[in-house]
């Protein structure tokens with residue numbers, strides 16, 4: 486992995502880099518250190534105002550930002566793989582969800598009769614839930630108040646995913662896709678559906694259907710029948726072509 490060489494050679498002064506002999510060791514150290522700095526960050530962020538959230542994340546992720554700033558175009562894909570491994574290590578259920586969502590997005594992009602930025606869509610799908618590494622492990626187990634404490638923690642993942650993605654200059658289009666991902670769930674509140682790019686509609690629709698029919702980290706036992714999930718998908722304001730291709734992909738699985 487070229488990005489591991491970046492970590493190994495110490496081209497970055499980031500504390501995410503730890504001197505080590507093998508690329509595998511460098512990779513494992515990186516992931517361990519990244520998960521250490523994001524551990525329970527979601528819980529902390531859920532109690533802060535938007536401005537305070539930014540300050541907290543900026544100070545926690547300073548080393549990550551340094552690394553992201555040094556990435557060359559050739560290192561981008563390896564970097565995304567590294568981030569996928571971090572999600573896999575922290576939360577395999579979410580890693581599997583990201584893979585299925587990426588597959589649905591690929592199918593829609595390949596079959597839709599509209600211009601679509603396929604590579605940005607795929608990268609966005611692969612990274613869209615990266616911020617869940619800030620969730621406590623076994624999130625569904627934690628005690629939360631009935632006033633929506635769990636929901637507030639869940640919402641922090643979008644903020645954190647975006648922070649990770651926006652730090653990489655080469656991922657501007659991907660950030661513009663991910664930022665709309667939960668617009669129909671009501672957050673963030675300052676976005677308009679009319680400004681949503683087609684790729685964001687595809688990702689959001691793929692994400693929504695997979696969330697309904699597959700096990701999730703925080704509600705592992707509550708999945709819906711495919712027919713009912715498709716009915717819910719159809720109630721959302723995605724383009725008709727997107728909904729029918731997502732439906733086709735799900736029904737053929």
Ligand SMILES: [Fe+2]
Pocket residue numbers: 613614642643666667
């Ligand atoms: Fe999400």
Ligand SMILES: [Fe+2]
Pocket residue numbers: 582586613614692
């Ligand atoms: Fe997701």
